[in-house]
Every structure is written in structure tokens, then in C-alpha cells.
Amino acid sequence: MGKPKNILFIMFDQLRWDYLSCAGHPHLQTPHIDALAAEGVRFTRAYVQSPVCGASRMSFYTGRYVHSHGATWNRVPLKVGERTIGDHLRDAGMDCWLVGKTHMKADDEGMAWLGIDRESVIGARVEQCGFDVWERDDGMRPEGPDGLYDEKYGAAVYNDWLRENGYHSANPWHDFANSGRKDDDPQEMASGWFLKNARKAAAIREDDSETPYMTSRAIAFMQQAGDTPWCLHLSYIKPHWPYIAPAPYNDMYGPEHVLAVARHKRELTEAHPVFKAFMDGRIGKAFSRDEVREAVIPAYMGLIKQCDDQMGRLFAWLRDTGRWDDTLIVLTSDHGDYLGDHWMGEKDLFHEPSVKVPLIIRDPSPQADVTRGSTCDALVEAIDLAPTFLEVAGGAERPHILEGRSLMPWLHGQTPDWRDYVVSEYDYSMNPAVSKLAKDPSSARLFMIADARWKFMHAEGMRPQLFDLQNDPLEYVDLGESAAHRDIIAQMNDRLAIWARRLSQRTTRTDAQIITERGRSPMRGITLGVYDEADLPQEMTQFYRGRPRPDQPS
The missing domain is CATH 3.40.720.10 (Alkaline Phosphatase, subunit A)
Incomplete structure (x- = not known):
């Protein structure tokens, strides 16, 4: 092999x-x-x-x-x-x-x-x-x-x-x-x-x-x-x-x-x-x-x-x-x-x-x-x-x-x-019966955050769910309203917020390309924030001084 x-x-x-x-x-x-x-x-x-x-x-x-x-x-x-x-x-x-x-x-x-x-x-x-x-x-x-x-x-x-x-x-x-x-x-x-x-x-x-x-x-x-x-x-x-x-x-x-x-x-x-x-x-x-x-x-x-x-x-x-x-x-x-x-x-x-x-x-x-x-x-x-x-x-x-x-x-x-938690999502907006719980289709959403011990569900506009997978592996006891577990619920909410803020839509440029872009030559094109041409090296402003240049073919 x-x-x-x-x-x-x-x-x-x-x-x-x-x-x-x-x-x-x-x-x-x-x-x-x-x-x-x-x-x-x-x-x-x-x-x-x-x-x-x-x-x-x-x-x-x-x-x-x-x-x-x-x-x-x-x-x-x-x-x-x-x-x-x-x-x-x-x-x-x-x-x-x-x-x-x-x-x-x-x-x-x-x-x-x-x-x-x-x-x-x-x-x-x-x-x-x-x-x-x-x-x-x-x-x-x-x-x-x-x-x-x-x-x-x-x-x-x-x-x-x-x-x-x-x-x-x-x-x-x-x-x-x-x-x-x-x-x-x-x-x-x-x-x-x-x-x-x-x-x-x-x-x-x-x-x-x-x-x-x-x-x-x-x-x-x-x-x-x-x-x-x-x-x-x-x-x-x-x-x-x-x-x-x-x-x-x-x-x-x-x-x-x-x-x-x-x-x-x-x-x-x-x-x-x-x-x-x-x-x-x-x-x-x-x-x-x-x-x-x-x-x-x-x-x-x-x-x-x-x-x-x-x-x-x-x-x-x-x-x-x-x-x-x-x-x-x-x-x-x-x-x-x-x-x-x-x-x-x-x-x-x-x-x-x-x-x-x-x-x-x-x-x-x-x-x-x-x-x-x-x-x-x-x-x-x-x-x-x-x-x-x-x-x-x-x-x-x-x-x-x-x-x-x-x-x-x-x-x-x-x-x-490796990651500390996993994420799953569910859109119930197309379910005729269940979707009645949401005020509109865009809010008919569920999110799960689960780690090795805890499983948390966020429902838009409703109370959360929480299960202790270690002590309750069959997920019978919903701790979503437990005062003793407020810190766990807060941690899970924080994780959901961090996950939701991740950069997920800039798919046309890699980080390497972004870093390369930072090093783009200052000699190309635009020069902003300059009060006097003498503030920059002369070669950088040569096309911005003097008389217009003769026509050049495209």
C-alpha cells in the first residue's frame, strides 16, 4: 500500500x-x-x-x-x-x-x-x-x-x-x-x-x-x-x-x-x-x-x-x-x-x-x-x-x-x-406547524454548540436548551433554565457569538494575498494625504508636476 x-x-x-x-x-x-x-x-x-x-x-x-x-x-x-x-x-x-x-x-x-x-x-x-x-x-x-x-x-x-x-x-x-x-x-x-x-x-x-x-x-x-x-x-x-x-x-x-x-x-x-x-x-x-x-x-x-x-x-x-x-x-x-x-x-x-x-x-x-x-x-x-x-x-x-x-x-x-466545540444549525421556516413559533421565516432558526461535555441550543426569541452529556448522556434533563448553569449557558452564548463573527465571506482572497497587498508598491498610482510635493521623494510625484505630457497611445 x-x-x-x-x-x-x-x-x-x-x-x-x-x-x-x-x-x-x-x-x-x-x-x-x-x-x-x-x-x-x-x-x-x-x-x-x-x-x-x-x-x-x-x-x-x-x-x-x-x-x-x-x-x-x-x-x-x-x-x-x-x-x-x-x-x-x-x-x-x-x-x-x-x-x-x-x-x-x-x-x-x-x-x-x-x-x-x-x-x-x-x-x-x-x-x-x-x-x-x-x-x-x-x-x-x-x-x-x-x-x-x-x-x-x-x-x-x-x-x-x-x-x-x-x-x-x-x-x-x-x-x-x-x-x-x-x-x-x-x-x-x-x-x-x-x-x-x-x-x-x-x-x-x-x-x-x-x-x-x-x-x-x-x-x-x-x-x-x-x-x-x-x-x-x-x-x-x-x-x-x-x-x-x-x-x-x-x-x-x-x-x-x-x-x-x-x-x-x-x-x-x-x-x-x-x-x-x-x-x-x-x-x-x-x-x-x-x-x-x-x-x-x-x-x-x-x-x-x-x-x-x-x-x-x-x-x-x-x-x-x-x-x-x-x-x-x-x-x-x-x-x-x-x-x-x-x-x-x-x-x-x-x-x-x-x-x-x-x-x-x-x-x-x-x-x-x-x-x-x-x-x-x-x-x-x-x-x-x-x-x-x-x-x-x-x-x-x-x-x-x-x-x-x-x-x-x-x-x-x-x-x-483542534476545535473546542462543534456547530450545527436548523432552519424550520418551511415546516408549516413548527414555523408558527417564529415571528417570521428569517427568525425560524436553531443553533447548536456542543463540546465534549455540554450541548447547548439557541432558538431565536425563545429560551435555550442545555444538556450535560457527561452526567446525562441520553439528554433527558434540559438545564436551559437552570440558575446553577448560568455560567455554562453564558459561555455557550459567547461561543455562538464568536462563531457568528468569524470571517466567512471573504472567499476571493487568501490571507497570503492580503499580506502581499499590504506590501503593494507606493510608487503605483494614488498618493493621498500629501500637503506639499516636497514632502515626498521627487520620483514619486513626477507625473503630478510640471506640464501635461504629450499624448500616448493606449
């Missing part, structure tokens, strides 16, 4: 950090992901910059906080001009390709304003979050009376492929890959959208389901990849809902494998207003029911087991072709899943099951031998991957753009000067 030439950036959607056997799950065995951790570093305190798909991914891809890139929720465009890992890596001589999901919403208005041709190479990359696309599949192709959720990128190619392979219907993504069949009528769908059907087998051959399909597409890309170094973002849709798995994964686990729920009655009586609004929503109420958890969680575990088996297939291919020895592998998720913890379902807020993610990195280089099989409890953010990738590609640091920090020192056994 030697210095990594390529990067395989694997992201699962909605995979909880603790639903891996290497992270301590007692029933769910993930031997292939565990084996990756045994050859790399597993980061135990990795946090996303927003616990919702789109905003989180835009931070992964830009290396910038949500506060900086502005794509605050799923359908908020990433504005034209925000550079992504693809742009940075190409500058360093590395291609950057996509297989799977980005949840990128293009800035159509900005592209039209600037006259960017979508059919051009530049236009395609701007529209596709900086990636060259092998196959984009955002996975979601549900349909309602008013149309498809995502007509353009929601499993469109996959749907055509399903039809070519015998799954004939108007929407085989739903009708076969994400639906079972009713017991009393095997011709009638048992939709994965109805949680009672979670334990049924999806009406599709396992090899044709979404996760194996996406693995095949990644292998197809790598088979044709030439000598140019590449970064491949392999982005799976699962174990994201609909919670339904193909056989045999649908019944590998049962209610006896469902862990005890992490929730407390005091959360219901002492809930923060935003927390309460999410708990009282349809998803929160559903996942507060034991019957829902006992149906959904075994299916969720089955989907993860299938993901792990596909990692075994993928890693075996890499070994067989020699790419295992020159490819840096990163495995992570865009956020977690409450699964009923804290009376919640889905994600959205800042409890550990939602905002904390798995992160495993395997560097094949000899320098990483000292950390193989280790864990790192440094406070890591999603934005750290972009500068990590840039360092692997051999590019110069870009701290004026990339707000994260390279993780390579940790991989090589070093202990760099």
Missing part, C-alpha cells in the same frame, strides 16, 4: 451512528464496515452541520457552515458561486464523480441571471453540486395527487432500469422496490409508506433493489476510470425511509432485537416549544407508539445489514482489482434517525441520534499504520472532509474558503491544535 491516489467517499442516508456493531450495537452485526474500521480510524464524535438532508450535504460538499453557504433546507438552492469539493479537487488534478444522491437544488435564477448554459460543462457542474455525474439518483420518487416529489432526480434512471428488467408499472421505484404485497391479495401493493408494512418483503429481487443497484453503478464507474486520480462520491439512499427491505433482509430481525427506547416522561412535560412542536407532529406521534417502533426498527436494521453486505461486495472488488491499496475510503452518513427516541421520528433536532453520525476513514498509506483500528474522540464536523480530500489530492490549503480542517493529522497519529 502507498499514498492514496483515489478517494471513495461513501455516504449512507439517515444511518444512525450507533447502529453498527463496531459502535456497540448488540444485535446488528456489520462485519464489513467493522473491518473497514479495523483498518482505519473511527471518529466517535462526528457531527453534521445540519440534521436534515439537503443542508447537511451542502456543508459536506462545500466544506462550509450552513450559515456561510446559505442552503438551509432541502429545497433551498445552493447559490451560484459556492465552490464544492469537485471544484477544489479538479484544481489539484483530481476528477470528482457522483453515483447516487446529492439532494442538490440548483440556483436556477442565478444561472439564468449569469447566462450559464446548463448544457455546458460548467453549467452541468454548477447544477450538479460540482460533480461530474455518472448517475444521479436522489432516491425519492413518491407521487401524490399533485405530482411527483422529485420528477427530475428521483430514481428516474433506476425506474427505467427496473422496467427493462421486468418490473412494469407507472412507478416501479414505489410499486416494487419500496412496496410489498398484501397477504390476502398478492397482486395488491402493501406500500412502504404505511409503517405497518415495514416487515413485509419488498416485491423485488434483492439484487435489483436500490442498494445493490447503486453498488453496481459505482463498480461500473471504477471499471472504466483511467489513470487520472478520482474522487467518487457513492451516495446511497438507504437506510432512509420508506422502511421496507427485500428478502431476506426484511425478517432478519424482530421486535426482540429492538433496543429500549431512549425517552423520558419529563420530556413531555418540560419540552422546549420547538421540541414539543416536533413531538406533537404526525411523525413524532407515530414513532412514540411501540407498535410502530417494533415494525420499523427491524426493517431499518435489515436495510443496514444489506448496506453492510454491499460494502463486503464493494471492498472485495477493490481488493481484487488492486484499488484497495491506493484508495482512501471514507464512510459516513448525512444525519441520523430518532426511531422513537425522545418521542421523535426522523431527524431535524440536535439530540445525538439525529445530529451525530458514523465516520470511518481508511488511509492506505504507511503513515496511517500507527492508527489502524483505533478510535478518535476529537470533535469532528462534516465540513472537515473537504479539506481532508484536498490534502489527499495534493492541493494547497484554502482556509479562506474551506471552514473545516483536514483530518489527515489524526489519521497519521498526530495531535493537532
Whole structure:
């Protein structure tokens, strides 16, 4: 093994950090992901910059906080001009390709304003979050009376492929890959959208389901990849809902494998207003029911087991072709899943099951031998991957753009000067029920500051939340109004203020360029604050004295 030439950036959607056997799950065995951790570093305190798909991914891809890139929720465009890992890596001589999901919403208005041709190479990359696309599949192709959720990128190619392979219907993504069949009528769908059907087998051959399909597409890309170094973002849709798995994964686990729920009655009586609004929503109420958890969680575990088996297939291919020895592998998720913890379902807020993610990195280089099989409890953010990738590609640091920090020192056994806290954000302005708590859309914002012990949430116009992760690791006791913790709350507010004042928008000049600018020659152009020409050397004022010079051609 030697210095990594390529990067395989694997992201699962909605995979909880603790639903891996290497992270301590007692029933769910993930031997292939565990084996990756045994050859790399597993980061135990990795946090996303927003616990919702789109905003989180835009931070992964830009290396910038949500506060900086502005794509605050799923359908908020990433504005034209925000550079992504693809742009940075190409500058360093590395291609950057996509297989799977980005949840990128293009800035159509900005592209039209600037006259960017979508059919051009530049236009395609701007529209596709900086990636060259092998196959984009955002996975979601549900349909309602008013149309498809995502007509353009929601499993469109996959749907055509399903039809070519015998799954004939108007929407085989739903009708076969994400639906079972009713017991009393095997011709009638048992939709994965109805949680009672979670334990049924999806009406599709396992090899044709979404996760194996996406693995095949990644292998197809790598088979044709030439000598140019590449970064491949392999982005799976699962174990994201609909919670339904193909056989045999649908019944590998049962209610006896469902862990005890992490929730407390005091959360219901002492809930923060935003927390309460999410708990009282349809998803929160559903996942507060034991019957829902006992149906959904075994299916969720089955989907993860299938993901792990596909990692075994993928890693075996890499070994067989020699790419295992020159490819840096990163495995992570865009956020977690409450699964009923804290009376919640889905994600959205800042409890550990939602905002904390798995992160495993395997560097094949000899320098990483000292950390193989280790864990790192440094406070890591999603934005750290972009500068990590840039360092692997051999590019110069870009701290004026990339707000994260390279993780390579940790991989090589070093202990760099590191951050004291992590930041995450959430924009709830598009949630019809929760947004009623805010006076206007611009104030519907939440911020999290978390360090190794304390987790703090600031809500505009409302009281804060505070949890003691050391003495209350399950985050049951909200200390946001505790007089005994005023100093901690003040410290967290100060950290939030310091973070908010950071220089984040001067992205067109590096510090080195600014320092060079200070040394700009005083002999160029403007001379200000001079009362008399005799106050300066004569050569500096030669064009400001005497008669006008003769005409000179431009």
C-alpha cells in the first residue's frame, strides 16, 4: 500500500451512528464496515452541520457552515458561486464523480441571471453540486395527487432500469422496490409508506433493489476510470425511509432485537416549544407508539445489514482489482434517525441520534499504520472532509474558503491544535406547524454548540436548551433554565457569538494575498494625504508636476 491516489467517499442516508456493531450495537452485526474500521480510524464524535438532508450535504460538499453557504433546507438552492469539493479537487488534478444522491437544488435564477448554459460543462457542474455525474439518483420518487416529489432526480434512471428488467408499472421505484404485497391479495401493493408494512418483503429481487443497484453503478464507474486520480462520491439512499427491505433482509430481525427506547416522561412535560412542536407532529406521534417502533426498527436494521453486505461486495472488488491499496475510503452518513427516541421520528433536532453520525476513514498509506483500528474522540464536523480530500489530492490549503480542517493529522497519529466545540444549525421556516413559533421565516432558526461535555441550543426569541452529556448522556434533563448553569449557558452564548463573527465571506482572497497587498508598491498610482510635493521623494510625484505630457497611445 502507498499514498492514496483515489478517494471513495461513501455516504449512507439517515444511518444512525450507533447502529453498527463496531459502535456497540448488540444485535446488528456489520462485519464489513467493522473491518473497514479495523483498518482505519473511527471518529466517535462526528457531527453534521445540519440534521436534515439537503443542508447537511451542502456543508459536506462545500466544506462550509450552513450559515456561510446559505442552503438551509432541502429545497433551498445552493447559490451560484459556492465552490464544492469537485471544484477544489479538479484544481489539484483530481476528477470528482457522483453515483447516487446529492439532494442538490440548483440556483436556477442565478444561472439564468449569469447566462450559464446548463448544457455546458460548467453549467452541468454548477447544477450538479460540482460533480461530474455518472448517475444521479436522489432516491425519492413518491407521487401524490399533485405530482411527483422529485420528477427530475428521483430514481428516474433506476425506474427505467427496473422496467427493462421486468418490473412494469407507472412507478416501479414505489410499486416494487419500496412496496410489498398484501397477504390476502398478492397482486395488491402493501406500500412502504404505511409503517405497518415495514416487515413485509419488498416485491423485488434483492439484487435489483436500490442498494445493490447503486453498488453496481459505482463498480461500473471504477471499471472504466483511467489513470487520472478520482474522487467518487457513492451516495446511497438507504437506510432512509420508506422502511421496507427485500428478502431476506426484511425478517432478519424482530421486535426482540429492538433496543429500549431512549425517552423520558419529563420530556413531555418540560419540552422546549420547538421540541414539543416536533413531538406533537404526525411523525413524532407515530414513532412514540411501540407498535410502530417494533415494525420499523427491524426493517431499518435489515436495510443496514444489506448496506453492510454491499460494502463486503464493494471492498472485495477493490481488493481484487488492486484499488484497495491506493484508495482512501471514507464512510459516513448525512444525519441520523430518532426511531422513537425522545418521542421523535426522523431527524431535524440536535439530540445525538439525529445530529451525530458514523465516520470511518481508511488511509492506505504507511503513515496511517500507527492508527489502524483505533478510535478518535476529537470533535469532528462534516465540513472537515473537504479539506481532508484536498490534502489527499495534493492541493494547497484554502482556509479562506474551506471552514473545516483536514483530518489527515489524526489519521497519521498526530495531535493537532483542534476545535473546542462543534456547530450545527436548523432552519424550520418551511415546516408549516413548527414555523408558527417564529415571528417570521428569517427568525425560524436553531443553533447548536456542543463540546465534549455540554450541548447547548439557541432558538431565536425563545429560551435555550442545555444538556450535560457527561452526567446525562441520553439528554433527558434540559438545564436551559437552570440558575446553577448560568455560567455554562453564558459561555455557550459567547461561543455562538464568536462563531457568528468569524470571517466567512471573504472567499476571493487568501490571507497570503492580503499580506502581499499590504506590501503593494507606493510608487503605483494614488498618493493621498500629501500637503506639499516636497514632502515626498521627487520620483514619486513626477507625473503630478510640471506640464501635461504629450499624448500616448493606449
